[in-house]
Amino acid sequence: MKYTFLYLDPGSGSYLLQVIIATALGGLMFFKNFWIKVKSIFIKQKPQEELKEDERQEQEQL
Amino acid sequence: MASDIARHPSSFKDSNGFIFKHNEKYYRCIHASYLEHYQSLMQSGLYDRLTTGSWLIPHEEIKDDPELSYAGDLIILPQQVPVITYPYEWSFAMWQDAALLTLNIAKASIEKGMMLKDATPFNIQFVEGKPVFIDTLSFEKYNEQKPWIAYRQFCECFLAPLLLQHYCHVETAKIFASYPGGIPLEILKSLLPGKAKWNLHTYLHVYLQAAMKAGKRKDHAKDANRFSKAKMFLLLNGLISYVEKLKPRKNKTTWDDYYAATILSTQYLQEKTRLVQAFLATISFTTMVDLGANDGHFSMLYKNTGKQVIAVDGDANCINELYLQIRQQKISNILPIINTLHAPSPAIGWNNEERTSFHDRVRGEVILALALVHHLAIACNIPLEFIVNWLSAMGKYLLVEFVPKTDEKVKLLLQNREDIFMAYTFEGFEQAFSKKFRIMLQEKITGTDRVLYLMQIK
Numbered sequence: 001m002k003y004t005f006l007y008l009d010p011g012s013g014s015y016l017l018q019v020i021i022a023t024a025l026g027g028l029m030f031f032k033n034f035w036i037k038v039k040s041i042f043i044k045q046k047p048q049e050e051l052k053e054d055e056r057q058e059q060e061q062l
Numbered sequence: 063m064a065s066d067i068a069r070h071p072s073s074f075k076d077s078n079g080f081i082f083k084h085n086e087k088y089y090r091c092i093h094a095s096y097l098e099h100y101q102s103l104m105q106s107g108l109y110d111r112l113t114t115g116s117w118l119i120p121h122e123e124i125k126d127d128p129e130l131s132y133a134g135d136l137i138i139l140p141q142q143v144p145v146i147t148y149p150y151e152w153s154f155a156m157w158q159d160a161a162l163l164t165l166n167i168a169k170a171s172i173e174k175g176m177m178l179k180d181a182t183p184f185n186i187q188f189v190e191g192k193p194v195f196i197d198t199l200s201f202e203k204y205n206e207q208k209p210w211i212a213y214r215q216f217c218e219c220f221l222a223p224l225l226l227q228h229y230c231h232v233e234t235a236k237i238f239a240s241y242p243g244g245i246p247l248e249i250l251k252s253l254l255p256g257k258a259k260w261n262l263h264t265y266l267h268v269y270l271q272a273a274m275k276a277g278k279r280k281d282h283a284k285d286a287n288r289f290s291k292a293k294m295f296l297l298l299n300g301l302i303s304y305v306e307k308l309k310p311r312k313n314k315t316t317w318d319d320y321y322a323a324t325i326l327s328t329q330y331l332q333e334k335t336r337l338v339q340a341f342l343a344t345i346s347f348t349t350m351v352d353l354g355a356n357d358g359h360f361s362m363l364y365k366n367t368g369k370q371v372i373a374v375d376g377d378a379n380c381i382n383e384l385y386l387q388i389r390q391q392k393i394s395n396i397l398p399i400i401n402t403l404h405a406p407s408p409a410i411g412w413n414n415e416e417r418t419s420f421h422d423r424v425r426g427e428v429i430l431a432l433a434l435v436h437h438l439a440i441a442c443n444i445p446l447e448f449i450v451n452w453l454s455a456m457g458k459y460l461l462v463e464f465v466p467k468t469d470e471k472v473k474l475l476l477q478n479r480e481d482i483f484m485a486y487t488f489e490g491f492e493q494a495f496s497k498k499f500r501i502m503l504q505e506k507i508t509g510t511d512r513v514l515y516l517m518q519i520k
Contacts (some may be wrong), residue, residue: 014217015289016272021266022293025300027190 067130071415072184079199084130090121092136094188096199099176100136103201108174112195117167119143119189119196124427141189143196145372145424147181148417149219150239151399151407151442153382154227154310155389157235159298160186160193161220161305167195168210173290177204181216183223183241184417188393209289210297217267218244221305225264228308229254234376234399239410242417247272263304305460310382333508334432338461339363339514341503341516342428345459351426353403354434358384358396361430365393372424377401399424403434404442421455429457433512435491436465440475440483464491468511488513 070088073081078096080087092100103109112118113178121140124130130137145236149157153510160183168178184198210216219238222245238245251272260265279446281357326502338360352361355373357380364371373396375381384398401407438444447513453460465472467486485494499517506513 014214014271014274015209017266017271018213018297019288019293020270021300022289022296024262024266025296026293029296 071413072411072417074412076197076199079135081505087139089124089130090138090140090198092138092199094135097136099202100199102176102203106174106176106178108171108201110173111170112167116192117163117170117188117195118199119187119194138198141199143187143189143194144370145397146418147397147399147423148190148407149186149223149237150236151240151401151420152183152188152235153226153378153385153398153400154232154235155382155385156188156193156398157183157220157224157227158305158308159389161216161224162302163193163195164216164220165298165302165305168212168379169295169302172204172294172298173199175204176201177210179211181212181251182219182244183238189395191388191392191396204296206291207289210294213297214271215244216301217271218250220251221267221301222247222306223324224305225250225258225268227310227312230256231313232310232382233313235378239407242411250298263300265269267301267304271465310379329509330507334463334512334514335360335363337505337507337514338430338432341461341505341514344503344516345428345518347427347459348430349426350430351456352426352430352432354432354437355384355398355430356380357399358387360432361396361398362387362393364395365391367395369395370426371396372426373398374401374403374424378402378473404438422498424456426457428459429453431460433463433465433471433513435462436469436472436475436486438487440472446485446491447497450494454519459520460495460499460515460519462495462515462517463507464488464513464515466511466513480515 067082067084069080069082069091077093079090079092080101082091094428109118112255119140121138124137124139127137130327152160162446163186164178164181165185167182171177179202180197180200181285185195185200186193188194188197200365218241220475222242223235223238226237226245241249247268251269254264254268259269273466335513350361350364350369350371352358352371352373353373355361356377358373361371361373361384373381373384375398378400379397381400384396388396388398401420401424407417407418409422410417435449438449466488467473467476467481467483484490495501495515495517498520500520501515501517503516
């Protein structure tokens with residue numbers, strides 16, 4: 001094995017990789033959010049409405 | 063500054079300052095070259111944010127001490143860390159908490175316009191049951207266009223040991239002692255099972271990074287200016303969720319469920335517990351080292367008492383379980399560490415002075431050596447005389463259990479070997495220990511042939 005990296009700064013060489021990783025994770029996040037939106041079209045929003053109702057009741061109690 | 067002040071042997075990598083010892087306290091000298099970043103740390107609100115949450119060790123600035131003044135430099139006195147532990151003595155959950163602390167500090171720093179420039183676990187110590195970042199000089203002003211300078215270091219110093227424990231065996235993190243600067247990804251890759259590369263994060267952070275050898279690329283400056291704050295948060299948040307999901311690989315270790323599975327369990331443990339408490343009630347002490355602590359049963363008897371307890375065991379699973387209990391119950395006075403007592407942590411690093419040995423760091427007024435001596439004497443062939451000398455250097459009082467050859471556990475140790483331990487008798491034991499210790503109390507543990515002794519150093 002060649003320890004070529006011993007002569008380099010610990011951060012160098014990982015710069016491009018960080019760009020790749022951040023872009024890949026950004027892409028995943030985009031598709032995840034997109035999927036959540038698509039799902040929300042087909043799934044009724046009843047649970048959220050119920051939650052809002054509960055929150056309002058709590059505020060009234062306060 | 064007084065001329066007799068010398069930097070600590072481990073404090074030489076950072077050109078912006080160093081640690082030194084003065085009047086039994088550790089101080090940090092900050093050179094003028096770092097003051098701009100230091101002021102930013104203090105004035106941006108980052109220091110307050112990090113110390114309020116006990117993420118960063120708090121410090122005070124020393125300005126009026128003539129012995130500690132030096133032109134242009136600033137001296138700070140950090141809160142002192144009672145016992146130093148090294149990463150190769152941590153269990154999985156300790157590694158994981160230390161890694162998450164590092165990432166969360168990096169995120170908190172960005173929010174205040176700064177960034178963490180180092181990601182080594184040697185910058186973390188366990189204080190009052192929690193990991194704390196101890197290097198006040200690891201922060202620099204944040205440049206949004208630059209990626210994380212410490213990313214590769216984080217991967218080699220935190221991810222690599224965690225992945226070894228996740229994919230291979232919990233005991234493999236010990237190899238970090240051989241690579242204190244980080245386990246090279248080439249080596250990590252060769253140790254991981256083939257299935258590891260099918261995890262997207264493992265593939266990106268380990269396999270792809272190892273493939274992109276640093277030496278082959280020369281246009282780092284171009285890459286360095288293609289980053290953004292949003293990308294940095296994606297990278298850090300991605301690492302956080304990745305590290306959080308890692309789990310220690312389930313390996314059955316020798317001492318798992320020792321008390322639960324042992325036939326001696328209930329009555330023996332109750333009786334021994336009663337005796338330990340009764341014996342220790344006769345002496346006054348504030349520090350204790352529990353050697354061969356197993357799951358920390360005896361250390362836990364002193365939880366939240368104001369006594370500082372170090373629980374040492376060679377079994378990674380036992381120490382991990384103990385740390386999880388400490389974390390869950392917010393116990394501040396017990397420090398769990400992994401150490402194989404017949405081959406404890408050596409002094410490593412530059413000139414063998416950078417990281418000190420177990421022997422040089424671990425001390426206590428009371429030393430607990432319960433059901434330990436027979437393992438050292440019979441399983442490891444260590445002469446009683448050696449064991450006595452070793453224990454006598456560690457503390458003032460010794461609570462030690464003698465397990466004779468008539469005991470089932472010793473019979474097990476001897477079943478497949480010749481009994482060469484002629485001196486391993488009650489008389490031989492008392493004779494050996496009497497050379498360094500005075501026996502204060504002794505009592506047989508009911509229902510067994512074992513005897514518990516409380517001794518004081520002569």
